[in-house]
Amino acid sequence: MVTVELVCDQGCPNAEEARITGLAAQCSEWTTSSDTTPAHLRRYGSPTVLVNGRDVAGAEPGEAESCRVYEGNRRRSGVPPTELIVSALAAADQPKGSGVGFIPTTPYLLPLTVAFLFIALGALAFRAETRTALALGVVASDARCSACASENPSRERR
Numbered sequence: 001m002v003t004v005e006l007v008c009d010q011g012c013p014n015a016e017e018a019r020i021t022g023l024a025a026q027c028s029e030w031t032t033s034s035d036t037t038p039a040h041l042r043r044y045g046s047p048t049v050l051v052n053g054r055d056v057a058g059a060e061p062g063e064a065e066s067c068r069v070y071e072g073n074r075r076r077s078g079v080p081p082t083e084l085i086v087s088a089l090a091a092a093d094q095p096k097g098s099g100v101g102f103i104p105t106t107p108y109l110l111p112l113t114v115a116f117l118f119i120a121l122g123a124l125a126f127r128a129e130t131r132t133a134l135a136l137g138v139v140a141s142d143a144r145c146s147a148c149a150s151e152n153p154s155r156e157r158r
Helices: 081-095 108-128 135-151
Strands: 004-008 027-031 047-052 071-072 075-077
Touching: 027 075, 071 081
Parallel strands: 004 027
Antiparallel strands: 004 047, 071 075
């Protein structure tokens, strides 16, 4: 479940505009001066919208109370742009993968990895002292030794 939190100061002039209208039932609101507000939330500027504990603008908590200024649509505002909130909600709603989310976005990575894997296996098969332990090495060495034996009949097979 996605959690949405609004962190603002008691007298923040942008707090009313920053309240998330459609998510009122699912949105927690924190006042930085309140004793019930967790300490890590008191360090954010006002107003701050957090989705799953992360600032929608990507800012880290500061050391002092401050007003927030957001940039979006070629203008500055005291509230986060709707696009930031929507994109943060969409990202939070995406299922978490196996931790390798970059693979689908880099189409060259899989063929490159496979190529290097075959190069490494070929090198192992070529340099293996005992070819019985590596099935690929056995097949590769038999083919190589057969070709060598036909060229040089005096050479012994290992």
